[in-house]
Amino acid sequence: MEWEKWYLDAVLVPSALLMMFGYHIYLWYKVRTDPFCTIVGTNSRARRSWVAAIMKDNEKKNILAVQTLRNTIMGGTLMATTCILLCAGLAAVLSSTYSIKKPLNDAVYGAHGDFTVALKYVTILTIFLFAFFSHSLSIRFINQVNILINAPQEPFSDDFGEIGSFVTPEYVSELLEKAFLLNTILVFKSME
Template identity: 65%
Template sequence: MEWRKGYLDLVLVPLGLLLPLVYHLWLWYRVRSKPLHTIIGINSVGRRLWVEAMMKDNDKKNILAVQTIRNTIMGSTLMATTSILLSSGLAAVLSSTYSVKRPLYDSVFGAHGEFMVALKYVSLLVVFVFAFLCHSLSIRFVNQANFLINVPLSDSLVTVAYVADLLEKGFALNTVGNRLFYAALPLLLWIFGPLPVVFSSLTMVLILYNLDVVYEERGKSKDDEKGCV
């Protein structure tokens, strides 16, 4: 009977987790092949131009550069703190004997034995731990860029490209950490059964697609498109 109850989990949960994975693989390919057709690619180009402008006119824009990067560090710090707090809470739940670990048996579809309940919470814990790791590494790279962006170009071997690469690594890790945080939502809903996993994953993919992809203007000529690239 327990195995039959687990049929829905065996089919729907991998499907729900596969949808965001396939989407992000496609998004990675899209960023690599057509970066100016994605928000991530456009922001990356804009940040590199921003670093170049800050370092070339450092005497007038040094305070602006430090304040802007400081805000980025504060955002990553908030996400890292939230991730590690949630991880600590889940670890406390796993090590306790409270009934909160047991789902509502009458309203949950799929398997809900002790092993499945533990698997759900452990999956959430792993996702939050990796999100914390990504945000922590992001703070490291962005903090390095915060120091080096005020180094005079004429008196140092530090180049604009090097500082821009540090900043891009930091933002890339921040993006990965955020996406892992989003991936925790379907796993959280898995506590209530496998059906919410599929619906939430599909909804999340549709929302992220509209936020990540830049739609081309209608009537735009091919020559203009080549010129932008």
Template identity: 60%
Template sequence: MDWKPSYLDLILVPLGFLISISYHVWLWHKVQTDPLSTTIGRNAHGRRFWVDAMMKDIERKNILAVQTLRNMIMGSTLMATTSILVSAGLGAVISSTYSVKKPLNDSVYGAHGEFMVALKYVSLLTILLFSFFCHTLSIRFLNQVCLLISIPVAEDPVGILTAEYLTELLEKGCLLNTVGNRLFYLAIPLLLWIFGPVLVFLCFVAMVPVLYNLDFMCQKIGKGRGEENGNRDFV
């Protein structure tokens, strides 16, 4: 059987995706079992104390709470805007008849057919649209928290606006923001796929140690009351 250029795409691209997915599955397992060893778990643990501290003295800290949430909303808005702008540009490229849709030159490894080129652009467009979707949902939840956290406890006789409820809304917004960012990072290897599958695989391999240094804490906390509370609070 003769070797075909498309075999590189069939081998390297799924292998790169497998490496990235395996890392994030392992990260999710660590967040559930040992959250304080990850930045995601520690940040979630800290946000619970932050909501409780803001609500205990909301009359004096309402401006601080709203400004903090506004900064988070601005970050999600920036990422959502970037994702939809890139998606609009890719949509224009896909629908056009320009030669930019064609392979750059014959020296690029991998398949050069029209179907493969279309698959590259459509895959990148899909990932960016999902990233935009996650960031817009994150903005929705953060706006709700920004509105509800400034309400004094005395103005809620039913007792619905508790710290637990606001923490749950805040965690949903932060989780969607994290997922949107990871999907945006995933678009980088897919963008390099235009230049060939080898760069896709190398980019996926290089992203794992970078994400590891961002996701895990070097300083460990000893087992005790703090770790037990962290494991209980996160789930």
């Protein structure tokens, strides 16, 4: 039996997907059962404590909150810009009729059929677009946190006589967790 180039695709792609999904299922399990043994759980708890401390002493720490969140927004903007730049570059290479495609096709492992190579490039393009949209949503949530973390916590009373606050540290923490979840998912994907 002769070795075919598509054998690499038939073996490596399923094994890589199996390892990736297995790792993420294990990570999800550990975060749910013992969150402080993972960096995800530890960082989540630290962010929740940080939001509570900032909102408690808002008069003294409001500039610190804005600067910290601004730096996080700048990081998300850099990642989103990089993703969309890579998408544009990949689309330019794919639509190119010049000789640059030949060396790139030789660098691709596995089968080299037109459909297979196109499928591989479209998959990479889709991953980068997903990363761009995730980082954009992350920036949206951080912008909301940036405004709400410095909002006054004045009590209100509704028609039923219940007293509460519009903005609570728990609500702001949830928004911040959503933002960092969108950031973290893509950071894990880019490190693999």
